[in-house]
Amino acid sequence: MPDAEGLERANWAGNVVFGAGRRVAPTSIEELQSIVAGCERARPVGTRHSFNTIADTTGTLISTARLPRLIRIDPAAREVTVSAGTRYATLARELHAQGFALPNLGSLPHISVAGACATATHGSGDHNGNLATSVTALELVTATGDLRTVRRGVDPDFAGQVVALGALGVVVAVTLAIVPTFQVRQDVYQGLTRAALLDHVEEIFAAAYSVSVLTDWSSESSRLWAKRRVVEKAGEADPVPMEMFGARAVSHPAHPIPGLDPVHTTRQLGIPGPWHDRLPHFRSGFTPSAGNELQSEYFVSRDHADAAIAAIHRIGDEIRPALQISELRTIAADDLWLSPAYRRDATSLHFTWLPDEAVVARAVAAVERQLAPFDPRPHWGKIFALPARTIRASYPRATDFLQLAGSHDPTGTFRNPFLAHTLGLA
Numbered sequence: 343m344p345d346a347e348g349l350e351r352a353n354w355a356g357n358v359v360f361g362a363g364r365r366v367a368p369t370s371i372e373e374l375q376s377i378v379a380g381c382e383r384a385r386p387v388g389t390r391h392s393f394n395t396i397a398d399t400t401g402t403l404i405s406t407a408r409l410p411r412l413i414r415i416d417p418a419a420r421e422v423t424v425s426a427g428t429r430y431a432t433l434a435r436e437l438h439a440q441g442f443a444l445p446n447l448g449s450l451p452h453i454s455v456a457g458a459c460a461t462a463t464h465g466s467g468d469h470n471g472n473l474a475t476s477v478t479a480l481e482l483v484t485a486t487g488d489l490r491t492v493r494r495g496v497d498p499d500f501a502g503q504v505v506a507l508g509a510l511g512v513v514v515a516v517t518l519a520i521v522p523t524f525q526v527r528q529d530v531y532q533g534l535t536r537a538a539l540l541d542h543v544e545e546i547f548a549a550a551y552s553v554s555v556l557t558d559w560s561s562e563s564s565r566l567w568a569k570r571r572v573v574e575k576a577g578e579a580d581p582v583p584m585e586m587f588g589a590r591a592v593s594h595p596a597h598p599i600p601g602l603d604p605v606h607t608t609r610q611l612g613i614p615g616p617w618h619d620r621l622p623h624f625r626s627g628f629t630p631s632a633g634n635e636l637q638s639e640y641f642v643s644r645d646h647a648d649a650a651i652a653a654i655h656r657i658g659d660e661i662r663p664a665l666q667i668s669e670l671r672t673i674a675a676d677d678l679w680l681s682p683a684y685r686r687d688a689t690s691l692h693f694t695w696l697p698d699e700a701v702v703a704r705a706v707a708a709v710e711r712q713l714a715p716f717d718p719r720p721h722w723g724k725i726f727a728l729p730a731r732t733i734r735a736s737y738p739r740a741t742d743f744l745q746l747a748g749s750h751d752p753t754g755t756f757r758n759p760f761l762a763h764t765l766g767l768a
């Protein structure tokens with residue numbers, strides 16, 4: 343429910359009502375600088391798609407949605423600079439119109455570029471990094487109200503500043519590396535057995551540019567979303583199999599959550615289309631996912647993918663009453679200090695839960711117990727209960743990030759209880 347200024351009081355899922363005493367949406371960078379300089383406590387917020395209190399504050403919640411819109415493409419440098427609050431859907435249309443693309447997108451294009459990069463939002467693909475790995479520069483307003491630019495290759499601690507969970511300042515512009523536009527086809531296969539999944543995990547995820555396995559952890563239920571780049575040779579597209587690992591291509595469009603209307607999803611059935619109309623599962627302007635849900639996700643090293651998946655299969659019956667669907671994806675390793683794929687190729691195990699916090703808390707505890715042997719890193723923007731000591735132990739550069747936050751924001755303007763609970767940043 344928006345306030346008198348039209349600013350929302352809660353996150354997208356409605357499970358977090360922001361505790362902010364004040365909500366603002368500055369319309370110029372100068373206004374933003376003066377707001378930040380005058381705040382004791384503040385947090386930046388994007389399109390509010392996170393499921394936990396990561397964006398929350400008791401002070402001032404600062405939306406970047408009304409800052410002047412910027413999409414500046416530099417074809418020679420193969421970069422685009424975009425205002426922080428721009429949604430991927432808007433950016434992607436403009437890039438494609440100018441002959442460019444991003445290598446990957448998350449399951450939905452509705453989210454803001456700065457908010458997505460701040461939490462290492464990802465799509466799938468063995469060789470695709472999360473969305474933050476495309477960032478080559480950031481312009482941000484620091485706690486003192488100063489405007490700073492940081493750039494890969496110039497600032498030694500750049501890799502600590504991209505997946506920053508809103509702890510270092512309010513990003514106002516993001517520069518991203520871009521690639522030539524490309525076409526993608528999307529095919530859905532059903533009937534992937536548990537045995538086939540566990541026996542062929544590596545080959546399944548290597549079988550297309552972006553692969554997702556959708557499962558409710560029962561033995562015959564899994565479905566496979568294969569997104570392939572369309573490579574035309576002498577006018578002919580590469581042949582695509584009707585069967586993958588025993589699963590058969592479906593002949594009708596499907597929604598990742600069985601029974602929901604596929605009108606919300608991007609086109610399937612192998613029909614080629616631009617990257618931004620195929621890589622996300624959900625169409626902009628339509629409801630992403632179930633629309634009424636909570637989410638959790640954990641990243642394990644790809645070496646442990648089969649063991650971690652088997653471990654969750656063992657508690658399938660226990661968590662299924664809380665579950666709408668699970669999704670397995672892969673993410674390439676990167677060098678961003680707080681990225682869940684930091685220095686390790688990752689497999690992610692995602693859970694779209696029913697919107698019942700008590701039931702979800704029990705299911706999350708069960709999942710975290712099962713994944714504990716595999717050093718799981720939780721998605722920063724979703725629901726988890728792992729304590730700060732476990733999370734910090736999993737990130738070799740966690741202490742460096744805490745020092746970075748200390749030097750950038752010595753008075754703790756951008757700190758909140760979430761950062762204290764998850765990283766010990768108090």
Ligand SMILES: Cc1cc2nc3c(=O)[nH]c(=O)nc-3n(C[C@H](O)[C@H](O)[C@H](O)COP(=O)(O)OP(=O)(O)OC[C@H]3O[C@@H](n4cnc5c(N)ncnc54)[C@H](O)[C@@H]3O)c2cc1C
Binds near residue numbers: 427454461
């Ligand atoms: C239906 C649905 C599907 C999803 N699918 C995926 C998926 O496929 N893959 C995936 O990885 N995640 C997915 N997510 C999670 C989502 O991508 C992340 O929560 C992401 O952070 C949302 O971006 P946002 O702009 O809404 O950020 P918000 O939730 O508004 O903010 C998230 C964080 O970013 C910070 N932030 C926001 N703007 C700025 C800024 N200008 N400067 C500095 N920090 C800022 C905030 O302080 C906060 O810490 C999904 C979420 C939903 C609701």
